[in-house]
Amino acid sequence: MITIVIPYFQRQAGVLRRALGSIAVQRECHLPLHVVIVDDTSPVAASAELEGFELPNATIEVVLQPNGGPGSTRNAGLNRLAPATRYVAFLDSDDEWSDDHLARAAIALDSGFDFYLADHYQIDQTVGAFSRAGRIRPAGHPPIAGATGLHAYLSDMFDQILNGNVIGTSTVVYRPEGFSDLRFRSDLTSAGEDYLFWMSLSLAGARIAFSNQIETTCGRGVNVFAGARWASDEFFVRIRNEIKFRKMVEELFDTSDNQRRQLRKGVKELRRSFDMSILQRLRQRKKLPSALIREHWNLDSLSFATIPSAAARAVFVRP
Known part of the structure; x- marks a missing residue:
């Protein structure tokens, strides 16, 4: 099973449905899907978004919690993992996946890797994050059999994150086995909680794979990082x-x-x-x-x- 953790806090209706729609079109993934939506006391309730909505290829569970920020919300999802969970995927509620994202992640992780990430479009961009930042060159990392554009990451991810992070949270799929105690820092509410998680995962010995294919498009919902106006x-x-x-x-x-x-x-x-x-x-x-x-x-x-x-x-x- 792949458990998909969605932290949810939005002020606009329809945002969550678009994210869920990108789950509905996932193809060629051999594992069953379970979605855990953690409603962080959202102004537009997750229950309202889900009224009359069904995913044909996944089960959905909604967890309601007092507002605690993205780290706390993702942790609530991690605390709800079913024993059958083989992989965990993160999807922010304003982002959308390509239809082959989970299938490609499963190929890489089934090959023995623990931590998967992919190229993505950042907010309002039409050039992938890997190319825009120029921080990761796929040619320098050996290919993984099973799908084009999959690579084994050979560099120092800890240093990569410090000097030019290439990890989009909504592209990450990882194997919780061996890392079950790892959690996000809930005291960092608008920056850095995800970086610390990736750093800890990397230093704990996670074998990293990546895709140079665009597999996530980041949307403009409530974004506590990108949405912070100067001097606000x-x-x-x-x-x-x-x-x-x-x-x-x-x-x-x-x-x-x-x-x-x-x-x-x-x-x-x-x-x-x-x-x-x-x-x-x-x-x-x-x-x-x-x-x-x-x-x-x-x-x-x-x-x-x-x-x-x-x-x-x-x-x-x-x-």
């Missing part, structure tokens, strides 16, 4: 989570000197974004989100030390 409250949450993620990587993993430099460089860049967001809110005479500012101070007080220099730069570069 959501943006402050995202910046805090991104800084926290980088600090956690240093705390949790044995990183190289080069990786630590990369992480600290990222923190400095995020501090600049935080400072400029503060200054923009002040210029616009908009109230600062005091609770979020306090949380940021508790995480990274050095972000505030650079506000004067950021203000000085802003003055000198103004026309």
